[in-house]
Amino acid sequence: xxxxxxxxxxxxxxxxxxxxxxxxxxxxxxxxxxxxxxxxxxxxxxxxxxxxxxxxxxxxxxxxxxxxxxxxxxxxxxxxxxxxxxxxxxxxxxxxxxxxxxxxxxxxxxxxxxxxxxxxxxxxxxxxxxxxxxxxxxxxxxxxxxxxxxxxxxxxxxxxxxxxxxxxxxxxxxxxxxxxxxxxxxxxxxxxxxxxxxxxxxxxxxxxxxxxxxxxxxxxxxxxxxxxxxxxxxxxxxxxxxxxxxxxxxxxxxxxxxxxxxxxxxxxxxxxxxxxxxxxxxxx
Amino acid sequence: xxxxxxxxxxxxxxxxxxxxxxxxxxxxxxxxxxxxxxxxxxxxxxxxxxxxxxxxxxxxxxxxxxxxxxxxxxxxxxxxxxxxxxxxxxxxxxxxxxxxxxxxxxxxxxxxxxxxxxxxxxxxxxxxxxxxxxxxxxxxxxxxxxxxxxxxxxxxxxxxxxxxxxxxxxxxxxxxxxxxxxxxxxxxxxxxxxxxxxxxxxxxxxxxxxxxxxxxxxxxxxxxxxxxxxxxxxxxxxxxxxxxxxxxxxxxxx
Amino acid sequence: xxxxxxxxxxxxxxxxxxxxxxxxxxxxxxxxxxxxxxxxxxxxxxxxxxxxxxxxxxxxxxxxxxxxxxxxxxxxxxxxxxxxxxxxxxxxxxxxxxxxxxxxxxxxxxxxxxxxxxxxxxxxxxxxxxxxxxxxxxxxxxxxxxxxxxxxxxxxxxxxxxxxxxxxxxxxxxxxxxxxxxxxxxxxxxxxxxxxxxxxxxxxxxxxxxxxxxxxxxxxxxxxxxxxxxxxxxxxxxxxxxxxxxxxxxxxxxxxxxxxxxxxxxxxxxxxxxxxxxxxxxxxxxxxxxxxxxxxxxxxxxxxxxxxxxxx
Numbered sequence: 001x002x003x004x005x006x007x008x009x010x011x012x013x014x015x016x017x018x019x020x021x022x023x024x025x026x027x028x029x030x031x032x033x034x035x036x037x038x039x040x041x042x043x044x045x046x047x048x049x050x051x052x053x054x055x056x057x058x059x060x061x062x063x064x065x066x067x068x069x070x071x072x073x074x075x076x077x078x079x080x081x082x083x084x085x086x087x088x089x090x091x092x093x094x095x096x097x098x099x100x101x102x103x104x105x106x107x108x109x110x111x112x113x114x115x116x117x118x119x120x121x122x123x124x125x126x127x128x129x130x131x132x133x134x135x136x137x138x139x140x141x142x143x144x145x146x147x148x149x150x151x152x153x154x155x156x157x158x159x160x161x162x163x164x165x166x167x168x169x170x171x172x173x174x175x176x177x178x179x180x181x182x183x184x185x186x187x188x189x190x191x192x193x194x195x196x197x198x199x200x201x202x203x204x205x206x207x208x209x210x211x212x213x214x215x216x217x218x219x220x221x222x223x224x225x226x227x228x229x230x231x232x233x234x235x236x237x238x239x240x241x242x243x244x245x246x247x248x249x250x251x252x253x254x255x256x257x258x259x260x261x262x263x264x265x266x267x268x269x270x271x272x273x274x275x276x277x278x279x280x281x282x283x284x
Numbered sequence: 285x286x287x288x289x290x291x292x293x294x295x296x297x298x299x300x301x302x303x304x305x306x307x308x309x310x311x312x313x314x315x316x317x318x319x320x321x322x323x324x325x326x327x328x329x330x331x332x333x334x335x336x337x338x339x340x341x342x343x344x345x346x347x348x349x350x351x352x353x354x355x356x357x358x359x360x361x362x363x364x365x366x367x368x369x370x371x372x373x374x375x376x377x378x379x380x381x382x383x384x385x386x387x388x389x390x391x392x393x394x395x396x397x398x399x400x401x402x403x404x405x406x407x408x409x410x411x412x413x414x415x416x417x418x419x420x421x422x423x424x425x426x427x428x429x430x431x432x433x434x435x436x437x438x439x440x441x442x443x444x445x446x447x448x449x450x451x452x453x454x455x456x457x458x459x460x461x462x463x464x465x466x467x468x469x470x471x472x473x474x475x476x477x478x479x480x481x482x483x484x485x486x487x488x489x490x491x492x493x494x495x496x497x498x499x500x501x502x503x504x505x506x507x508x509x510x511x512x513x514x515x516x517x518x519x520x521x522x523x524x525x526x527x528x529x530x531x532x533x534x535x536x537x538x
Numbered sequence: 539x540x541x542x543x544x545x546x547x548x549x550x551x552x553x554x555x556x557x558x559x560x561x562x563x564x565x566x567x568x569x570x571x572x573x574x575x576x577x578x579x580x581x582x583x584x585x586x587x588x589x590x591x592x593x594x595x596x597x598x599x600x601x602x603x604x605x606x607x608x609x610x611x612x613x614x615x616x617x618x619x620x621x622x623x624x625x626x627x628x629x630x631x632x633x634x635x636x637x638x639x640x641x642x643x644x645x646x647x648x649x650x651x652x653x654x655x656x657x658x659x660x661x662x663x664x665x666x667x668x669x670x671x672x673x674x675x676x677x678x679x680x681x682x683x684x685x686x687x688x689x690x691x692x693x694x695x696x697x698x699x700x701x702x703x704x705x706x707x708x709x710x711x712x713x714x715x716x717x718x719x720x721x722x723x724x725x726x727x728x729x730x731x732x733x734x735x736x737x738x739x740x741x742x743x744x745x746x747x748x749x750x751x752x753x754x755x756x757x758x759x760x761x762x763x764x765x766x767x768x769x770x771x772x773x774x775x776x777x778x779x780x781x782x783x784x785x786x787x788x789x790x791x792x793x794x795x796x797x798x799x800x801x802x803x804x805x806x807x808x809x810x811x812x813x814x815x816x817x818x819x820x821x822x823x824x825x826x827x828x829x830x831x832x833x834x835x836x837x838x839x840x841x842x843x844x845x846x847x848x849x850x
Contacts, residue, residue: 035651037595082827091593094650095783095830098595102780102823110817218658218776225655233648259669262662269659273640273652335735361737369735375728386725389718390737396746398719405718448736 006134007255008248013140015247016147017206021220022227022239023154024198030234031167031191033090037097038078040221041104042196046071046203047212048108051117060122064204068197074104075196079189087185101217109214116213119204143205150198151240158236167191223250226269232282241280286349288313288452288482289334294343296329296506303329305506307343311452316483318497318514325503327486328370331456334484335367336360347452362391366450368441370457370486376430380421380440383429385412387447412447419443435466439473446477453477455485459492471495494518548795555701559694568765571697573805574704575761580785580797581711582754587783588792589715589723590747595650596657597782599637600630600752602774604759606664609677609769619683619699623760630756631749633660638748642741654776661774676770683764700761707754708795714750715794723747777819780826787829 021043028036049070050063057063078100086092125139158164170177170184178184203212206220227246231238246265253261272279289311296304304326311317319327332338334345336357344353352360375383385402388411389395402408416422421436421443429437438458445453458474459467471492477483487493493500493514500517502510510523517523541549555574559567583597604626611622641652664671671677682691689695714720725733726740733740763769772778781804789800812818 029647029651033647035647037651037654082831085831090647091650092830094647095593096827098650098654098780098783099823099827099830101776102819103827106817106820106823110820219662222655222658222662225651225658229648229652229655259666262659262666266659266663269655270640273644277640277643277648337731356739357734358737358739361735367735369732373729373732375725375732378724378728382721382724386721386733387736389721390733392718395718395722395738396742398714398717398746398750400718401713401716402718402721403716408718444732444736 002133006136007252009134009136009140009144011248011251012244013143013209014251015243015245016144017202017209018220018223018227018247019147019240019243020150020198020202020205021224022231022243023150023236024195024202025224026228026231026234026236026239027154027198028192028195029228030236031170032188034083035094035097035225035228036192036195037094037221038100038104039097039195039199039224040217040219041101041108042071042075042199043203043206043220044108044212044217045074045104046200047119047207047216048112048117050204050207051112051119051212054119060120060208063119064201067204068200071200071203072193072197076189076193079192083192084185084188101221105214105217108217114214116211117207118211119207121208139208143209146201146205150201151236154236223265226265228279229269230272230279232279235279235281238279238281287311287346288315288348289484290344290346291330291334292344292346294330294333294340294345296326296333296338297341303506304333304340307503307506307508309501309508309511311482311484313482314479315499316497317485317499317501318493319484319486319501319503320488320493320517321503324505326506327503328456329506330503331367331454331486334454335365361448364449364451365454366445366448366452367454368445368456368458370460372434372437372441374429374437374440374444377428379426379428380432381412381416381425383440383444384415384447385409387444388412388415390448415443415447419446435462435470438462438466439470442470442473450481452482452484455483455487457486457488459487459489467492559697564693567693567697569806569809571693571700571765572762573802574697574700575758575765576781576785576805577798577801578704578707578758578761579755580782580789580801581708581794582751582758583782584786584789584791584794584797585711585714585747585751585754587786588794588797589720589727590744591727592649592744592748593783594748594751594779595654595776595783596637596779597653597751597755598776598778599657599660599774600634600755601759601762601778602664602769602771603633603660604630604756605763605769605773606671606677606759607756608760609680609763612680612683612763613677617681617684619685619764622683622764623703623757626760626763627753627756630759631753633756634749634752638745638752642744642748654779657774657779658776661771661776664771664774671771674771676768678768680763680767680769682767696765700765703757703761707757708798711754712794719743719746777822780822784822784826784829787826787833 021039025036025039028034046067049067053066054060054063082096083093086096121139125142128135128137129141158168166177166182167187170182170187223246227239227242230245231242245268249264249268250261253264257264287310289309291307291309294304294307295302307326307330319330321327329338333340336352336355340353344351346352347360347363347365350363352363375386385408388408392408394405413422416425421440424432424436429440432440438461442455442458455474459470462470467489474496485496497514499512500514501508502517502523510517510520558570562570579601583594586592586594586597607629608622608626611625637656641649641656644652665674667673683696685691685699722733722738722743725738726743730740759773762773785800785804786797787800788803789798790796808818811821815821
């Protein structure tokens with residue numbers, strides 16, 4: 001029984017980490033019809049930057065802040081100078097982001113080398129909590145809380161604010177949105193920056209969780225893609241549900257059948273694609 | 285008797301907006317029928333429902349006696365439904381010949397064959413050449429479609445739909461954007477179409493409508509407000525003024 | 539008989555390919571063999587990209603599956619080249635049939651995302667399933683192929699086998715592109731909505747094209763494994779998929795033999811550059827991004843921008 005509770009909590013914390021990634025990806029995809037394949041690369045870059053900053057200053061928060069400023073800036077550069085040139089041609093933009101996987105990934109390898117790095121947790125989150133009979137790291141609890149808060153914040157932003165409505169309108173009909181005074185290109189850049197910020201946040205938090213290593217960009221990208229496929233394009237609810245699903249399966253899979261854990265994640269994705277290609281909550 | 289087209293009390297709702305309300309229509313074989321109405325009346329939506337691009341929220345559509353409400357666009361096409369598009373929808377980087385070839389190939393049993401080059405299907409190619417000749421565009425055979433003039437492209441739109449040998453042809457604003465002389469030739473072109481083909485067209489140009497249509501349906505805000513023989517509609521000054529914005533027998537310069 | 543400059547070039551290339559073992563050392567004949575192998579891979583991808591305008595980001599998975607199947611068969615049962623070729627091709631076709639069914643009913647960006655995700659899953663499985671695939675160590679020590687006829691298997695004789703298969707595959711691809719099927723693919727690329735109103739079912743065509751492309755890719759994978767005598771997860775991975783796309787872009791999407799030229803450029807460049815610089819992958823990424831940005835006749839020109847009608 002304790003095993004199940006512990007693993008569920010573990011799965012939940014991993015799920016919330018994934019949700020930070022998937023929500024950013026889904027935001028950009030749903031609102032700009034663009035799959036940002038460099039999303040995992042931003043995650044990795046943020047982790048490495050935090051490692052370097054924390055190594056010098058021993059301050060986790062400082063590492064988090066620097067990464068969450070630098071990486072979205074890189075994202076803005078990429079969006080403004082490379083992606084927005086192919087306006088309305090989202091397929092071309094996706095292809096460009098695909099190329100950035102290699103540029104950013106190899107740059108990280110060049111700067112930080114191929115050995116895995118660890119990112120120390122902040123001292124106030126380095127202890128464990130006693131929940132009944134279970135010992136659970138407070139850091140993982142922290143990630144769960146952050147995940148829920150971010151989810152709530154995003155939902156409020158999209159559904160309840162004027163800016164969120166503008167974003168939604170701009171995707172449905174950019175010409176009309178421009179005609180009523182919405183600056184569509186600035187909005188798109190802002191959305192891309194927000195999505196990248198979420199990836200950066202995930203990268204730093206994840207770095208302290210599982211470490212930072214070469215190849216993590218592809219690993220996390222795959223899981224984020226699977227979540228968006230299962231949850232459906234542009235659905236925040238789908239990203240949340242999908243993250244829970246994938247987080248739990250991955251966690252229990254690793255604990256029970258280590259060699260086949262990827263297979264266990266693949267199967268539900270294949271079923272969804274076969275039966276409902278637009279995902280659980282996606283629009284057709 | 286199986287009529288080519290029968291639209292029964294069709295409604296279409298997009299989100300919260302009812303675009304079509306209780307629309308009914310029936311065409312006899314060989315009839316020429318026009319749909320008129322101001323912009324936003326639902327004409328193009330009706331077209332799209334008939335073709336299968338959208339499905340009706342309620343009501344039925346029957347093609348040649350069969351309920352096609354759930355059928356895909358391509359299945360309806362294979363039943364003999366052809367259409368032209370309001371915004372020219374041709375294969376722009378291909379030649380005129382290649383465009384018509386694709387139209388002619390669509391119902392052939394070998395259309396999935398990937399083991400024999402097209403050159404081994406002389407009958408297909410000669411039939412295509414015949415079509416080009418029939419409509420007098422053989423000289424444009426090897427011209428890439430994007431290099432044709434707008435008027436020539438609009439004409440090719442119709443020829444392409446005809447190449448498929450449809451029994452029911454839907455024309456979506458065939459004279460849109462044409463000059464007066466081009467409109468004239470398009471009108472003559474359409475008048476000379478085979479009498480066995482049933483034609484339903486959406487048009488704004490009154491001159492074109494009254495020289496082609498035998499029956500007219502007038503739509504406004506998704507409703508049918510008048511339906512009947514062309515002369516009757518033309519003579520109905522209220523309908524003409526209210527919905528079509530003009531006195532009868534007045535010509536609009538197209 | 540007057541020939542166009544392009545035809546002269548092709549004739550020259552054919553003659554070079556036929557005669558190069560006569561004046562190249564065994565090492566460089568091996569390099570030329572690799573060029574042919576990747577040329578076939580690129581041409582298989584072009585079936586999707588050039589004819590249909592559907593770039594797949596996970597095409598290497600079929601290459602890798604063909605290589606792994608042939609490699610495993612060779613290690614465990616038989617090193618008969620032709621049996622391994624058949625088995626490898628079948629595995630590619632089957633996987634493409636499965637993945638195609640999952641991917642082809644989605645549109646645009648979703649399709650790209652799914653092809654990548656599916657390929658990455660297979661890569662991950664190959665990476666982790668040490669007992670079957672050797673994990674990240676891969677399958678090594680694959681023996682020389684048994685060609686079935688009394689001919690000593692040397693680099694040169696294998697080169698000619700590969701050249702023969704490359705030629706036949708190229709011929710087959712030419713016929714496919716010029717067939718009624720290929721004609722329909724072009725129409726679908728130009729305007730799916732028009733094709734539907736003419737009575738075609740675009741999904742069936744896309745699916746069949748996807749399966750064929752996977753089959754040809756797996757053939758090149760089989761040829762690879764006997765040349766390299768080794769196969770690892772990277773033969774399934776994103777780097778190879780990206781290289782394939784770059785070969786298609788540089789050579790010209792939809793030009794049939796263009797991607798083969800692209801393959802020659804990339805394979806030879808990689809060979810020269812990675813001997814001196816460690817950052818080949820970053821260079822690959824940069825050249826790739828530049829190509830997409832500034833090569834209008836490449837992939838960008840072939841992919842339609844999102845139009846209102848194609849959204850229908």
